[in-house]
Amino acid sequence: MRFARQTISVQEAVDKWLAVLPTLATEQVNIGEAYGRILACDLHATHDLPHFDRSPLDGYAVKAADTVTASVGSPVALRVIETVAAGQVPAREVMAGCATRIMTGAMMPEGADAVIMFEQTQNPGEQSEQVWIKRALQPGDNVSRRGEEMAKGTVIAQAGERINAGTIAILATFGFSRVDVFRRPRVGLLSTGSELLGVDEPLVPGKIRNSNMAMLSALVAEAGGVPVCFSGMKDELAPAKNKISEYMQQVDVLISSGGVSVGDYDVIAHLADDPDVELLFNRVAMRPASPTTSMLVAGKPLLALSGNPGACFLGFELFGRTAIRQLAGEKGVKPPIIQARLAVPYEKPCPYPRYLRGKLMEQDSVLLAVPDFNDKAGNLGTLKDSECFIVIPAGGSGKAVGELVDVLAHAAPAWRKDG
Amino acid sequence: MRFARQTISVQEAVDKWLAVLPTLATEQVNIGEAYGRILACDLHATHDLPHFDRSPLDGYAVKAADTVTASVGSPVALRVIETVAAGQVPAREVMAGCATRIMTGAMMPEGADAVIMFEQTQNPGEQSEQVWIKRALQPGDNVSRRGEEMAKGTVIAQAGERINAGTIAILATFGFSRVDVFRRPRVGLLSTGSELLGVDEPLVPGKIRNSNMAMLSALVAEAGGVPVCFSGMKDELAPAKNKISEYMQQVDVLISSGGVSVGDYDVIAHLADDPDVELLFNRVAMRPASPTTSMLVAGKPLLALSGNPGACFLGFELFGRTAIRQLAGEKGVKPPIIQARLAVPYEKPCPYPRYLRGKLMEQDSVLLAVPDFNDKAGNLGTLKDSECFIVIPAGGSGKAVGELVDVLAHAAPAWRKDG
Numbered sequence: 001m002r003f004a005r006q007t008i009s010v011q012e013a014v015d016k017w018l019a020v021l022p023t024l025a026t027e028q029v030n031i032g033e034a035y036g037r038i039l040a041c042d043l044h045a046t047h048d049l050p051h052f053d054r055s056p057l058d059g060y061a062v063k064a065a066d067t068v069t070a071s072v073g074s075p076v077a078l079r080v081i082e083t084v085a086a087g088q089v090p091a092r093e094v095m096a097g098c099a100t101r102i103m104t105g106a107m108m109p110e111g112a113d114a115v116i117m118f119e120q121t122q123n124p125g126e127q128s129e130q131v132w133i134k135r136a137l138q139p140g141d142n143v144s145r146r147g148e149e150m151a152k153g154t155v156i157a158q159a160g161e162r163i164n165a166g167t168i169a170i171l172a173t174f175g176f177s178r179v180d181v182f183r184r185p186r187v188g189l190l191s192t193g194s195e196l197l198g199v200d201e202p203l204v205p206g207k208i209r210n211s212n213m214a215m216l217s218a219l220v221a222e223a224g225g226v227p228v229c230f231s232g233m234k235d236e237l238a239p240a241k242n243k244i245s246e247y248m249q250q251v252d253v254l255i256s257s258g259g260v261s262v263g264d265y266d267v268i269a270h271l272a273d274d275p276d277v278e279l280l281f282n283r284v285a286m287r288p289a290s291p292t293t294s295m296l297v298a299g300k301p302l303l304a305l306s307g308n309p310g311a312c313f314l315g316f317e318l319f320g321r322t323a324i325r326q327l328a329g330e331k332g333v334k335p336p337i338i339q340a341r342l343a344v345p346y347e348k349p350c351p352y353p354r355y356l357r358g359k360l361m362e363q364d365s366v367l368l369a370v371p372d373f374n375d376k377a378g379n380l381g382t383l384k385d386s387e388c389f390i391v392i393p394a395g396g397s398g399k400a401v402g403e404l405v406d407v408l409a410h411a412a413p414a415w416r417k418d419g
Numbered sequence: 420m421r422f423a424r425q426t427i428s429v430q431e432a433v434d435k436w437l438a439v440l441p442t443l444a445t446e447q448v449n450i451g452e453a454y455g456r457i458l459a460c461d462l463h464a465t466h467d468l469p470h471f472d473r474s475p476l477d478g479y480a481v482k483a484a485d486t487v488t489a490s491v492g493s494p495v496a497l498r499v500i501e502t503v504a505a506g507q508v509p510a511r512e513v514m515a516g517c518a519t520r521i522m523t524g525a526m527m528p529e530g531a532d533a534v535i536m537f538e539q540t541q542n543p544g545e546q547s548e549q550v551w552i553k554r555a556l557q558p559g560d561n562v563s564r565r566g567e568e569m570a571k572g573t574v575i576a577q578a579g580e581r582i583n584a585g586t587i588a589i590l591a592t593f594g595f596s597r598v599d600v601f602r603r604p605r606v607g608l609l610s611t612g613s614e615l616l617g618v619d620e621p622l623v624p625g626k627i628r629n630s631n632m633a634m635l636s637a638l639v640a641e642a643g644g645v646p647v648c649f650s651g652m653k654d655e656l657a658p659a660k661n662k663i664s665e666y667m668q669q670v671d672v673l674i675s676s677g678g679v680s681v682g683d684y685d686v687i688a689h690l691a692d693d694p695d696v697e698l699l700f701n702r703v704a705m706r707p708a709s710p711t712t713s714m715l716v717a718g719k720p721l722l723a724l725s726g727n728p729g730a731c732f733l734g735f736e737l738f739g740r741t742a743i744r745q746l747a748g749e750k751g752v753k754p755p756i757i758q759a760r761l762a763v764p765y766e767k768p769c770p771y772p773r774y775l776r777g778k779l780m781e782q783d784s785v786l787l788a789v790p791d792f793n794d795k796a797g798n799l800g801t802l803k804d805s806e807c808f809i810v811i812p813a814g815g816s817g818k819a820v821g822e823l824v825d826v827l828a829h830a831a832p833a834w835r836k837d838g
Contacts, residue, residue, distance in 0.1 A: 087614030166803030169634035177619040195506030215588035384585030
């Protein structure tokens with residue numbers, strides 16, 4: 001199995017992988033904990049919005065009919081009968097010749113059908129018993145009508161949507177202090193490799209510190225998962241198999257790094273031969289990260305990423321982030337591909353689609369993809385500066401300046417002006 | 420002060436506001452808690468990367484000179500003297516006519532200067548005592564040299580940078596298990612308004628539920644701050660002043676919503692008259708959110724946003740998010756403005772620059788700004804779908820389809836293909 005691998009396209013691999021992932025159970029959380037979670041049911045407006053006619057500004061509620069002759073040169077005098085602050089219920093009906101002093105957000109008094117702002121009146125003092133209106137109004141002017149924004153029963157948010165700050169605002173408005181969301185995916189993380197040292201261990205010849213575990217842990221949390229870090233695994237097959245089975249019972253998906261290549265001690269590659277394992281793929285048509293592997297181990301999904309940090313990062317963005325989003329209940333999950341113009345030539349033929357790390361810039365509304373020229377799969381130094389992967393298709397002789405290229409944008413591109 | 424306001428531009432207001440904000444103290448956190456924080460000092464590579472010559476693939480370490488005549492038709496036989504796994508230190512020097520079986524990431528043995536991959540050999544079995552090389556190599560082929568990626572002492576990350584998953588990877592590699600970051604800003608949140616009900620309170624006539632507090636709390640956390648929610652404040656000036664002073668001592672910045680307009684009970688507007696207060700601005704040339712106000716109260720920064728949810732949201736994106744980023748130590752903070760083509764006409768003259776909520780799409784590499792036509796300042800229903808604010812400049816008669824417009828992108832635009 002290690003050598004005789006069947007190569008499939010990135011698209012096929014993503015589809016195959018997402019198809020085996022379940023959607024997790026739901027739970028109820030407080031609105032204060034709902035940010036970033038995925039809604040588990042449709043929600044409807046529990047009342048009209050606004051739920052009473054109200055004034056959108058500070059001024060006087062009047063009968064428009066009283067103002068038909070009003071102008072700056074010939075203002076109309078009205079008697080002020082009441083002041084209504086936001087939150088109060090008006091006590092008096094506005095009759096002909098009268099006005100109610102009204103604050104932003106306050107309830108319209110009976111009888112009034114328009115509001116004039118302070119700035120268009122004369123003598124708008126707080127204690128004034130009379131006010132002069134300097135403009136003619138139409139019925140409805142400056143009144144926010146009950147239900148104007150939304151009628152009771154309107155769908156305000158749908159199952160499968162990610163809850164953002166705007167969603168929180170609408171949930172609060174309609175009194176949803178608790179909300180049904182999908183459970184957060186528990187994502188097991190495992191590094192394989194006898195060469196790996198802990199971050200706080202001193203360096204020794206031949207060994208390196210484990211950077212993938214810390215990186216994946218950050219990426220999993222960023223994507224909305226709960227990282228569960230398991231202790232590292234030496235390159236020994238039998239104990240590794242047992243550990244993996246044990247770990248998988250504790251999580252919704254296990255993501256490993258390392259051990260996917262054709263080396264003698266590549267435990268993940270060997271694992272695929274196990275009768276309990278259904279291999280989904282173990283070679284993807286892309287560079288780097290082509291040995292990215294996925295399988296079901298006793299029915300549970302395992303994503304095995306390359307040990308190489310850059311390849312591990314790419315594999316996570318394509319398969320890990322999408323998996324977490326899908327497990328968490330998000331609808332229509334796929335890698336976020338957009339198009340941009342290549343800012344500099346890339347003139348190498350590629351046997352496989354090449355995913356170059358780079359930056360995404362905007363110039364006069366056009367997106368420019370700027371590859372990182374230090375892009376070796378393992379180059380750790382520029383990983384933090386990467387905003388996207390630029391896809392150079394297989395075959396041909398690369399891409400010229402200005403050609404359209406597909407770009408896999410990371411979760412949060414840092415927008416920057418050129419220069 | 421309530422009526423006689425001086426209008427300043429958004430740019431001036433942002434500059435004035437950011438200029439009064441301090442940078443917070445630093446603290447040390449574990450690498451596992453460092454994601455999203457801002458680095459407080461430059462960090463340097465603690466060793467060469469890689470710190471030993473290593474093989475980037477699975478194969479045989481050889482002397483290139485031994486392979487000069489090798490070809491598929493006439494492979495060269497070498498004697499296998501050792502197997503080196505990743506993490507091991509080779510025990511034997513590779514002499515002429517010999518090869519060491521070597522795994523990805525393993526240390527190069529003395530004497531070898533090139534690596535040939537398994538796939539270019541014959542008889543590469545694990546127990547083979549002899550292997551046939553089918554390709555001629557140059558010295559250095561398939562060897563990752565010590566220091567090739569980075570020399571010891573190289574700056575790996577700089578003060579003022581936000582730590583992302585890539586930064587975490589490089590920190591782990593160089594053994595930074597703890598890292599100096601700026602303290603997270605404590606952001607006090609306060610809603611003013613006698614009309615406000617809690618999210619779990621039943622609706623009564625004239626009152627509405629407080630949606631800004633929950634929304635701002637989510638936005639503050641998203642921006643990297645620690646939201647500190649204070650209990651709501653009635654529209655009464657004397658107690659409000661005392662409360663605000665008390666609250667401000669507990670936080671790095673206080674953000675309020677409501678009470679900034681010209682109404683009789685607008686406590687924030689009245690507060691600006693206090694002798695202890697240095698007003699920075701109380702009218703910004705934009706719609707909505709023009710009454711957005713900022714001041715120093717006993718030297719501490721207060722940002723007063725409109726009570727209107729849409730205006731509150733815009734005010735936060737311009738002044739609140741930038742403030743949190745700056746307090747948290749980020750360098751060169753400014754609102755993230757990019758340019759896009761207007762996707763539909765907006766043919767109204769604007770006395771002030773108009774910030775329309777909308778979506779940012781990409782079509783053949785060009786960014787399209789699609790305004791939300793339900794965009795009333797207070798429209799809560801579409802707040803969650805907003806990806807950006809589209810800026811229609813003041814004067815003129817709006818903008819035609821295809822014209823360039825400035826766009827204030829939110830923190831994380833959701834990229835979507837058109838159609």
